[in-house]
Amino acid sequence: MSIRVRYFASLREKMGRVEETLAAEGLETVSDVWKAVSEGRPLPEQILCAVNMDYATPESLVADGDEVAFFPPVTGG
């Protein structure tokens, strides 16, 4: 399966990359995706996540072709 993973703002700088595409098998949830891109670390509590541009939770399911995004609390307005 193929999952596009995107990072924004301070998390983007921390990860040192804007996005990447995971080709790994066995990714069932957003949490699995995070572990795959962060050497198995748990998702930091304050980090928000989205699947296909809708807000999601670490338990949200992911499917082949999905876009998963991770980012810090939003500060617009």
Place this chain on the structure above:
Amino acid sequence: MSIRVRYFASLREKMGRVEETLAAEGLETVSDVWKAVSEGRPLPEQILCAVNMDYATPESLVADGDEVAFFPPVTGG
């Protein structure tokens, strides 16, 4: 004593005058002023009153030279 009495909006039309000056003695309260201009009738409940351009009550005291106003509920904005 001399009291200037002013009317606004629908009350002005009802009274048939914009203002008048009372020269009567013994006017102690706004309520007395109303009675003097309306042939002794009680002040209608919904009518607001002001003394020298500050909101007042029927019990508010009046003094020589005061301006007393009567008007219906306000509808600005």
Place this chain on the structure above:
Amino acid sequence: MTVELRPTPFEPFAELSRFHESMAEQRRSAGALATFIGTMRDFNEGDTVTRMTLEHYPGMTERQLAAIVETARARWQFIDALVIHRVGEVWPGDPIVLVGVWSSHRAAAFDACRYLMEELKSRAPFWKKETLGAGERWVSCNTPGYSSCG
């Protein structure tokens, strides 16, 4: 703090822009501006309204508006406020009232702006007389403003 009565039509966005520009350096600390603009509708209580006359109590109206602004100023932190209200003859679509509150914080701007409008509608001596197809009538009361249709 500016309170104005206007006997002729005004353009609310131009007024806001002018006032905003006139604040000069203060503007940089006023990160939040909440405004309300009330315009004349062409209907009321089911009837078509073709024209309206706004009567006021010269002297008392300005005094009450200033008092309302001062009360708000004691309650919320804001940098400046603008209140403009029409008097005289008004036609459908004409702006009637403009309130703007500049603050460093949006909660204060929103709350003070709304307070000014509610107080203005309940305390400032203005009276609307509507011209309908079939004559004239005085508007009898303002609707309470803190409960919304939501």
Place this chain on the structure above:
Amino acid sequence: MTVELRPTPFEPFAELSRFHESMAEQRRSAGALATFIGTMRDFNEGDTVTRMTLEHYPGMTERQLAAIVETARARWQFIDALVIHRVGEVWPGDPIVLVGVWSSHRAAAFDACRYLMEELKSRAPFWKKETLGAGERWVSCNTPGYSSCG
């Protein structure tokens, strides 16, 4: 309903005026317009801020803003709404966000306008990075907006 992201400076009063004019006949039933304009301050948390970069998530930001407007529309009766938000480089005094809600009733206009701002600040994917004299920093969180200093 209009939601726009702007990569360059905009003039909020001109935008409001233009949008207001474009409503044509609807304007006559929209007697109430509540707006909020947020501009960049030249300080934050005690520090002088000389510049700011607004990052967003193209696609998701527009989608979330549109969803916020639709939720408000289901909750309050309003005729039209305008949301404009800057992205990219912003300087002190520059408008960042503009929200306007046109309604027949002031309570709905006020409540929907405030709701749009609070939801925008808590849900729309924007991130501010401040340039200070001594470097840069990300703004870590937005302040809650429903409690005011009053």
